[in-house]
Amino acid sequence: MSKTKYILGAFADPDEMLLGIDKLQEHNIAIYDVFTPMPIHGIEAKLGIKASRLPKAAFWFGLTGTCTAFAMVYYMLVFDWPMNIGGKPAFAFPDFIPVMFELTILFAAFGMVFTFFFKNHLFPGRSPRVMHLRATNDRFIIAIDAQEVLDAKKIESLLKDAGAIEVLHNDRKYVSYE
Amino acid sequence: MSSHHESILREPLITGENITYAKITEDVLVPVENKANKAWWIGFTIASLGALLWVIAVSYTFWTGIGAWGLNKTVGWAWDITGFVWWVGIGHAGTLISAVLLLFRQNWRNSINRSAEAMTIFAVICAATYIISHMGRPWLFYWALPLPNQFGSLWVNFNSPLIWDVFAISTYFSVSLVFWYTGLLPDIATIRDRATGLRRKIYSTLSFGWNGSVKTWQRFEAVSLILAGISTPLVLSVHTIVSMDFATSVIPGWHTTIFPPYFVAGAIFSGFAMVQTLLLITRKVMNFENYITMFHIESMNKIIIVTGSIVGVAYLTELFIAWYSGAEYEQYAFLNRVSGPYWWAYWTMMTCNVISPQLFWFKKIRTSIAASWILSIVVNIGMWFERFVIIVTSLHRDYLPSSWTMFYPTWVDVAIFVGSIGLFFTLFLLFLRFLPAIAMAEVKLLVKSSSEQAKKELIAKGNLNKEHTKFYVDSLSKYDSVNPADYAKI
Numbered sequence: 175m176s177k178t179k180y181i182l183g184a185f186a187d188p189d190e191m192l193l194g195i196d197k198l199q200e201h202n203i204a205i206y207d208v209f210t211p212m213p214i215h216g217i218e219a220k221l222g223i224k225a226s227r228l229p230k231a232a233f234w235f236g237l238t239g240t241c242t243a244f245a246m247v248y249y250m251l252v253f254d255w256p257m258n259i260g261g262k263p264a265f266a267f268p269d270f271i272p273v274m275f276e277l278t279i280l281f282a283a284f285g286m287v288f289t290f291f292f293k294n295h296l297f298p299g300r301s302p303r304v305m306h307l308r309a310t311n312d313r314f315i316i317a318i319d320a321q322e323v324l325d326a327k328k329i330e331s332l333l334k335d336a337g338a339i340e341v342l343h344n345d346r347k348y349v350s351y352e
Numbered sequence: 353m354s355s356h357h358e359s360i361l362r363e364p365l366i367t368g369e370n371i372t373y374a375k376i377t378e379d380v381l382v383p384v385e386n387k388a389n390k391a392w393w394i395g396f397t398i399a400s401l402g403a404l405l406w407v408i409a410v411s412y413t414f415w416t417g418i419g420a421w422g423l424n425k426t427v428g429w430a431w432d433i434t435g436f437v438w439w440v441g442i443g444h445a446g447t448l449i450s451a452v453l454l455l456f457r458q459n460w461r462n463s464i465n466r467s468a469e470a471m472t473i474f475a476v477i478c479a480a481t482y483i484i485s486h487m488g489r490p491w492l493f494y495w496a497l498p499l500p501n502q503f504g505s506l507w508v509n510f511n512s513p514l515i516w517d518v519f520a521i522s523t524y525f526s527v528s529l530v531f532w533y534t535g536l537l538p539d540i541a542t543i544r545d546r547a548t549g550l551r552r553k554i555y556s557t558l559s560f561g562w563n564g565s566v567k568t569w570q571r572f573e574a575v576s577l578i579l580a581g582i583s584t585p586l587v588l589s590v591h592t593i594v595s596m597d598f599a600t601s602v603i604p605g606w607h608t609t610i611f612p613p614y615f616v617a618g619a620i621f622s623g624f625a626m627v628q629t630l631l632l633i634t635r636k637v638m639n640f641e642n643y644i645t646m647f648h649i650e651s652m653n654k655i656i657i658v659t660g661s662i663v664g665v666a667y668l669t670e671l672f673i674a675w676y677s678g679a680e681y682e683q684y685a686f687l688n689r690v691s692g693p694y695w696w697a698y699w700t701m702m703t704c705n706v707i708s709p710q711l712f713w714f715k716k717i718r719t720s721i722a723a724s725w726i727l728s729i730v731v732n733i734g735m736w737f738e739r740f741v742i743i744v745t746s747l748h749r750d751y752l753p754s755s756w757t758m759f760y761p762t763w764v765d766v767a768i769f770v771g772s773i774g775l776f777f778t779l780f781l782l783f784l785r786f787l788p789a790i791a792m793a794e795v796k797l798l799v800k801s802s803s804e805q806a807k808k809e810l811i812a813k814g815n816l817n818k819e820h821t822k823f824y825v826d827s828l829s830k831y832d833s834v835n836p837a838d839y840a841k842i
Contacts, residue, residue, distance in 0.1 A: 276516070
């Protein structure tokens with residue numbers, strides 16, 4: 175059994191990388207993940223990744239904000255301490271709208287961003303799980319879990335055919351970051 | 353897909369030969385990865401002296417109270433609120449570029465959004481400090497928040513636009529900060545993976561462990577789009593609410609329904625002018641000519657003409673409605689603006705905001721770097737005067753002629769204003785030095801579709817309509833970063 179944990183195909187061009195994904199998929203080779211320096215449109219469909227549910231989450235966070243703001247203002251101005259301002263009604267709904275709107279935005283933005291950070295394990299000080307140091311610069315990396323692979327040579331040739339600049343057989347999953 | 357070619361008729365968004373993904377990283381990170389050059393140090397020294405002046409003047413205000421300013425019982429708001437509205441307005445262009453232009457799929461935003469968003473944050477910081485110091489007892493600022501208190505739970509008054517403003521400005525600041533920082537994560541990761549030692553540790557902490565996997569990018573894009581979608585109404589609401597601080601009062605000259613759209617247009621106008629002021633210098637000093645091209649400069653100048661003209665229409669509408677209303681106090685307020693003791697402020701505003709930006713109709717002027725820079729500063733001067741005119745000339749002659757007076761700033765007023773500019777530039781220069789001033793990941797998206805070299809390859813292949821190609825090559829003549837001789841032989 176070889177010590178290789180992950181096979182990485184490093185491409186210099188996003189279109190060649192997409193071709194590489196196609197070639198691997200034609201041969202039913204499972205792709206562990208793809209690391210790129212920029213978002214690649216259309217890659218989710220190729221890899222069969224479901225659409226993100228974050229926009230829906232944002233809607234519900236926003237609605238929570240609207241309700242929170244309404245409840246707060248209603249409690250303070252109408253229920254807890256109604257004030258007589260020139261005989262006008264305490265429940266002046268149009269005046270509630272600006273604060274309700276602002277809290278809708280605030281809750282939607284923070285709720286969505288923190289959900290994103292939470293789901294992707296992003297937080298200050300997390301040690302980066304990076305497989306290739308140039309994946310954030312100018313290399314488009316396809317990673318294949320070597321434990322699930324029988325024929326590493328074939329993968330190497332498929333990646334090279336698609337235009338990979340280098341193919342790495344890594345003993346460690348991540349680049350060490352000590 | 354990245355191999356999609358856009359129409360040859362569109363001007364390139366990136367110029368230069370041999371632009372590769374690696375070259376973009378190298379070019380953008382030059383100021384971050386190297387020692388600062390002389391220009392930076394000179395700028396930083398001057399700016400931080402300004403910031404020091406600001407610290408002194410604000411501390412003096414805190415110590416002595418707002419009697420340190422030139423306010424009197426008739427003119428209760430002057431340079432403080434002028435400065436506040438001016439800075440908030442400047443901030444708006446950042447959100448407009450990052451959010452509205454994203455929704456409209458204007459790809460030229462990709463190379464200017466980062467610095468414009470940074471500008472937003474620093475401008476809102478300057479604005480917020482005015483708000484805190486004009487409170488008189490700034491240590492009690494939390495009284496503006498709806499907190500349970502010892503006065504028998506008397507809550508803040510949610511019927512007041514000033515309370516709406518507390519919510520609007522704090523939401524705007526925090527959402528802009530989150531939007532900006534989320535966008536920075538992939539670029540901070542780029543710096544991290546190229547750095548060593550302590551720098552790597554610091555940028556590693558700041559990068560939140562970003563690794564650029566498919567799922568990360570997918571969610572990142574969803575977050576960017578939704579944040580853009582909600583920031584757009586947010587930015588409109590913020591300046592609408594700022595304008596309601598005036599419009600819901602019963603002061604002649606303030607009590608007008610035109611204020612919200614008029615203020616929003618003015619904010620975008622002054623914001624783009626400030627982006628122009630900053631970026632024309634940044635592109636020169638940081639050698640970003642290939643990324644912030646003449647097309648970007650010209651596009652921003654076009655937005656300046658549009659918003660400047662909207663502001664001009666608003667000024668004229670205001671005058672017309674004042675006359676048409678038949679209300680003599682309203683009529684006098686405007687007559688006093690135009691021909692009273694502050695006539696010079698009114699006409700400075702009119703000249704700088706309405707007349708001089710019209711020069712951008714001439715292509716020579718809107719594609720000239722020197723002219724764009726000078727006019728952008730003129731616009732900012734004009735927009736400062738706009739707020740001064742609205743605030744001070746509406747207040748200084750109120751209903752009782754016996755209390756009519758003039759406003760004279762003290763050295764503290766002047767020092768806080770000049771100092772806030774110093775603070776703004778200090779923060780901006782620190783940003784240029786430590787964070788990538790151009791969103792690298794987003795610019796990399798354009799290399800294969802909208803760069804000059806990609807279009808040159810297309811032309812070299814020769815399958816294009818001759819007329820279209822000629823149109824394209826002609827459009828390149830305005831670029832200062834393209835050598836027309838390269839196209840002579842094609």
